[in-house]
Amino acid sequence: MSIExxxxxxxxxYENFPKGxxxxxxxLRTTQSETIFRTEGSGEPMCSEFVQAGIENTEVIPRLVMTKRKQVATERRKGREFLRQYNLLYNAPKGNTICSLNTNAPCEMCIDCFLYGFAAGGEGAQKSRIWTEDAFSILPSTELIGDRTINALYENGTMRDETGKASTALNTSEYIKPGVHFxxxxxxxxxxxxxxxxxxxxxxxxxxxxxxxxxxxxxDNEILGVFGGFGELPSSLELVQQVFDSLNNGxxxxxxxxxxxxxxxVVKSIINNWQNKRGISVQLNEAELTNLVNDIDENWSIDxxxxxxxxxxxxxxxYRQIPTEKDTKKNKK
Structure with missing residues (x-):
C-alpha cells in the first residue's frame, strides 16, 4: 500500500523531461564507530560549519558536516557493486572501457548513469535526479570530536626495529565519536x-x-519519514535547528x-507537521513506512x-543511445 x-x-x-x-x-545517520569526515589529507580538521544553533536560539555554534558528496558517492558505489555483479554496467562510448566513476568515461546507459547523472567525457549529459544536501550534527562539534594517537609497530611488536632505531610513525588525528547523529x-x-x-x-x-x-x-542509516509532493521539504539544516530548539526547551x-x-x-513530531508545507501532499505513516522498507528489503533479497x-x-x-560504427570512427579520429 505504501508504494501505491x-x-x-x-x-x-523513465522520461527525459522533468515533471515536478x-x-x-x-x-537519520548515526556513527557506529570512530568516523572521519574531512576534505583534505591526514591531519586536517573534521568538516564543520559555524551555523545558528536553532531557529529561535540564535547562538552561533560549530556543527559537524557530512557533505553531500560523501553521502552520494559512497551510496552510488554500493549500487554499482551489484550492477557489476550482474553485468549491468556498459562499455563507455569514449575509450570502450567499462563504466566507472571518476574516469571521465561514463557509459551513459546503466541504471547509475540514468539516476545519478553524468556529464564528463561522453556524448551527452544527464542531470542527477537524486538531490542531496549536507547533513548536520544535532550537537556542536566541540562535543563530538576526539583525538587519537596513531603509531606503527614493527613486526617484533615494538616501536623499535632490529637495530634499536625508534619508529617515527607517530601521529595524532581527530575523529568523530561513535553515536553522533546527523x-x-x-x-x-x-x-x-x-x-x-x-x-x-x-x-x-x-x-x-x-x-x-x-x-x-x-x-547506520534509518529512514524516519517519506513524503510525496511537488516541492522540496525544509532543508536538513532547518530540521536540525528545529530539533535543537525543541530539545533545548525540553x-x-x-x-x-x-x-x-x-x-x-522529537524529530518525528516536527516532520509530522511538514505535510502542511507548500508543495507537500502526502506523508507515509509509521505502518506504511515499515511496509515500504519491507518491500525494498524483499526486492533486494538474495532471491x-x-x-x-x-x-x-x-x-x-x-532511451539508450548505443554508438553506431560511424560514431565510433568519428571518436577515434
Missing part, C-alpha cells in the same frame, strides 16, 4: 517505483562512509553526547535481487 500511496508522485516510466514530481526522505533530507525527482527501491536500497545497504573506511566509518533531555535516542520522537535489477535496467532500453 506515492503513485501520484512517481513516474510510470518529488519523493523526499528524512534520514539529520539529512534527500529529494528524488521524477523517479519510478523501482528507481525509488534502488535508491533507498543503496542508502540502507551502505554502512561505511568517510576516510579510512576499511578501518573506521561504520554508520525538561527531560540533556543536550550532551551521547544524546538519548528518545530525541527521534529477487537479480530479477529486480534486470527489470529496472530494461525500463531504460528505448
Amino acid at each position: 500511496k506515492l503513485n501520484p508522485f512517481l513516474a510510470p516510466t 514530481r518529488t519523493v523526499s526522505l528524512v534520514i 539529520l539529512d533530507v534527500v529529494t528524488l525527482k521524477d523517479v519510478t517505483a523501482d528507481e525509488l527501491r534502488y535508491v533507498v536500497g543503496n542508502i540502507l545497504l551502505t554502512t561505511r562512509y568517510g576516510a579510512v573506511s576499511s578501518r573506521v566509518g561504520r554508520m 525538561e527531560n533531555m540533556t543536550l550532551e553526547h551521547p544524546l538519548n535516542k528518545s530525541f527521534i520522537n 529477487k535481487q537479480e530479477g529486480f535489477l534486470t527489470r529496472l535496467n530494461q525500463t531504460y532500453e528505448s
Whole structure:
C-alpha cells in the first residue's frame, strides 16, 4: 500500500523531461564507530560549519558536516557493486572501457548513469535526479570530536626495529565519536517505483562512509519519514535547528553526547507537521513506512535481487543511445 500511496508522485516510466514530481526522505545517520569526515589529507580538521544553533536560539555554534558528496558517492558505489555483479554496467562510448566513476568515461546507459547523472567525457549529459544536501550534527562539534594517537609497530611488536632505531610513525588525528547523529533530507525527482527501491536500497545497504573506511566509518542509516509532493521539504539544516530548539526547551533531555535516542520522537513530531508545507501532499505513516522498507528489503533479497535489477535496467532500453560504427570512427579520429 505504501508504494501505491506515492503513485501520484512517481513516474510510470523513465522520461527525459522533468515533471515536478518529488519523493523526499528524512534520514537519520548515526556513527557506529570512530568516523572521519574531512576534505583534505591526514591531519586536517573534521568538516564543520559555524551555523545558528536553532531557529529561535540564535547562538552561533560549530556543527559537524557530512557533505553531500560523501553521502552520494559512497551510496552510488554500493549500487554499482551489484550492477557489476550482474553485468549491468556498459562499455563507455569514449575509450570502450567499462563504466566507472571518476574516469571521465561514463557509459551513459546503466541504471547509475540514468539516476545519478553524468556529464564528463561522453556524448551527452544527464542531470542527477537524486538531490542531496549536507547533513548536520544535532550537537556542536566541540562535543563530538576526539583525538587519537596513531603509531606503527614493527613486526617484533615494538616501536623499535632490529637495530634499536625508534619508529617515527607517530601521529595524532581527530575523529568523530561513535553515536553522533546527523539529520539529512534527500529529494528524488521524477523517479519510478523501482528507481525509488534502488535508491533507498543503496542508502540502507551502505554502512561505511568517510576516510579510512576499511578501518573506521561504520554508520547506520534509518529512514524516519517519506513524503510525496511537488516541492522540496525544509532543508536538513532547518530540521536540525528545529530539533535543537525543541530539545533545548525540553525538561527531560540533556543536550550532551551521547544524546538519548528518545530525541527521534522529537524529530518525528516536527516532520509530522511538514505535510502542511507548500508543495507537500502526502506523508507515509509509521505502518506504511515499515511496509515500504519491507518491500525494498524483499526486492533486494538474495532471491529477487537479480530479477529486480534486470527489470529496472530494461525500463531504460528505448532511451539508450548505443554508438553506431560511424560514431565510433568519428571518436577515434
